[in-house]
Amino acid sequence: MNFIRHFLYILSFVFLASCNTKVSKPNVVIIYTDDVGFGDVGVYGAKLIPTPHIDALAESGLRFTDAHAAAATCTPSRYSLMTGEMAFRNPRAAILQGDSKMLIHKNQYTLANLFKDAGYQTAIIGKWHLGLGNGTIDWNGQVEGTPNTLGFDYSYIIPATNDRVPCVYLEDGKVVNLSADDPITVSYWKRIPKDTPGTSYPDARWNPEAVTLYKGDGQHSCSVINGVSRIGYMKGGKSALWSDENMAIDLVDRVKSYMKNHADSPFMLCFTTSDIHAPRIPHPRFRGATSLGYRGDNMVQLDWCVGEVMKTLKELGIADNTMVIFSSDNGPIYQDGGYEDGCVDMNEEVDRGHDASGVYTGGKYRIWEGGTRVPLIVNWPKQIKAGVSNALISQTDFLATFAEMLQQPLPQDAAPDSRNLWPAFSGKDAQGAEILIEQATGLKPGLALRQGQWKLIELHPPHTWGKPFDQRKIVGYELYNLAQDPAEKVNLTETNPDKASELKSILISAKAHTLN
Template sequence: MKRRNFMQLCAAATGSAFAGASKRPSQPNVVFIYGDDVGFGDVGAYGSKMIPTPNIDRLAKGGLLFTDGHCAAATCTPSRFSLLTGIHGFRHNARVLPPNAPLIIPTDKLTLPKLFNQAGYHTGVVGKWHLGIGDGETPVDWNADVKPGPLEVGFKYSFLLPSTNDRVPCVYVENHRVVNLDPADPLYVGNKLKEVQKPDSTQYPSGKTNREAMTFYQSTHDHDNSIINGIGRIGYMSGGKAALWKEETIADEFVMQAKKYIAMHKDEPFMLYFASQDIHVPRAPHPRFKGKTELGYRGDAMVAFDWATGEIMNALEEHGLAENTIVIFSSDNGPVYDDGYDDGTTVFCSSEESDRGHDASGQWRGGKYQIFEGGTRVPFIVRWPARIKPGTSDAMVNQIDLLSSFAELLNIELPEGEAGDSRSTLATFLGKDQKGQEFMIEESFGLALRFNEWKYTQPVQPKWPNGRPPIERALYNLDNDPGETKNIIAEHPEIAAQMEMKLAEMKASGGVRK
């Protein structure tokens, strides 16, 4: 990179992303298969030797595998927010949400499902939500209509784990209703025990005073409120006993619902967002997956996620839909090992640590919660047999750009002010362009800017899980130093200053499409 061209190249990349629009093809179906805490190195096609992933590898062999593919943030809620809105999470204070948090996606904003609805698609979400439910003004009544939520931001059907599997409530919600809820055992959810101590509902033990009730495995930190199914959770709940999910069959339930959705809508264009809970904690793979790896629950949960991927691919093939269906496989953030439970995996993932010889971040440094590459550089595969030639691409791509890319594919003009951080990378996703984006923001507790091989990180003083240290102001060259071990800011102060200025400009601007 020539230093004098940095700002000019940034400006050119911003302007050229929207030049032209492709002719609308016959409407392909679209299926997002979204993993949770799945790292770059957790997939065989990306180099994993200790976790068998034959189905994901088959998907990669038939599609385009990106080696520089990113989620928008190193934690789940902001990544999911960005994927669905085309807006960086920090602009809406999107952070990892507590169990009873309100919906954080504004209902008047354009979203991926709304975009597909405009093009005549049916849209559905199956799996983990963790973007909040409710209006924030009145508490959610879990015994009546549970809303606003996915339907209010554009999905026409939803079957959810409403928060995440380490948080209450431990029930499924289909559209606006808790599944199998017994009216005689009303469900209450809160952040404090006293908020759910109701005489008319089932009471669950608290891990604060009854650690012996954690019979599945013990929590290591923070996950010691209500104990459900022998596992400590974040947050408190009472009631809803008949509606409780069964820990080891969550993957089976989500796969069944996804296959039902595909079968029901096979004769019309559809977009399915399948957001697996695997391999997020508490990891509790079905007994048929236990022992499939030498890595304990984490490795076995990844095998379960691979199975789920295969089942969805098989369903598409069974209904004759595989040829004209775009399947996008990725993850919401990088890997984490100990994330609240003593489940037999090792400590927080970093480039210096590995799980019995398996490094879930591959060659990249860090993982979930961290601004290093391992926090956002994740598996990213796009398959569309009708249009995409299989192969590997080193182009830099980001999930936040999928909304604008699909708008171009569907020949829909985005309204001004919508999806402000999303730029079309359609040609790259189709394998027609090998460069992708020249710059992008990475987000954790602070921000970083990627520009081709260069990476600049802001100084941050985060409250790290497991006592991680603060981040220094730094500049790395990823071509020469993929592990981000050498801060070369002293050798290239001009590049650092230009990137710092560009990052500040992007943060203040409201997005590239402001």
């Protein structure tokens, strides 16, 4: 009897202890890069760019070979990642200017809302490019309509891109280091009158001698900031200007500070790097790190950023309880905006032995596979086994996938195109999504449907910018078997008419109805 009593006492103690044990929520750090192609990372085949920190992340994590940004350009991809809705359903989801109205409606449910509802602190540090405000932005006061409106507790952002004005950081809706004596004015449609108060910056067209670092194309030939001609005109804010060559270090310092200040509570942090978007101006310590000009050097700088994040997590003792995700917003581009940074030989129009899209064709602005197929690494060694997955994955599916991971129900009508791919995300399912939609606007525009090895492209007229997808003329279809033809060289529409017809019907249905 004494033995039985003793055993029952121990059993009850163990039961009560297990009931009182709190399951620790993992921190989540999403490192979302810019214009990084499938072949820009060592573990994805890059030979001329050393990326030891990203490679280490992949070696202890799950590396995906068929993961996709939602679009071949940044604003649509970021919109889909944040909302779980394909960007072609939103007529305004094209590349936005620096003073554009917020693209995401304040009542839309976002990735940040999901994590807040699950009890997380949420932050975004880096590039935003999803618009601000309601049409008129007061850069000299509190900017309304920011990431803070959409579920982020903290934001420290580049308002649009590093080739657009205003060239300032915005922290929780306020321009950092702005002097009241030097108010900011921004214009994208006409030059700012000379009598407008604020520091004047040279006009690239009128003062070409002021362009001491990077001359851009016609679109990128407005205000000259830090020796670089940019998109748009700006006056004022001299004390608030960012340093292009210090940008990566500035953002990493903010990321490290945020993680240190929130190490004791679960957080979700989006670190949206400016690297490797043009104009590429790496810090001097990284210049000459590759034979690929500043584009390659910027990749080395990006790799250092990843290393700093991982080192900080380890120093804080929270690395084991942190899921780190590495990916890109679209495929690569060598020369963008007319900025010649030494990556390619402009006389021969070829790269120097480095194919940023790997075996795939195309890149940014193009509906070919290289436009959206990007690196995706999910690292959480305590929960996700290291390896390589060929599962079909879209960033649009992140929201519903994280909802499953967090066991957090989604509101009705939230994330209409986002599907729960947690089994694939965690390495337990090798297939992933049954179908996937890709989109591109620009040099080779259109929509595409992926189904396993098959890909059907619906071609749109070239250089269609901003026009809603449902109003665009369809100029033809192309069908490819990626298992046999990853470079999309052999159009199979005539030799496989039944498959082309089947996929065309699925794509028509997908355009008319949400995927979820």
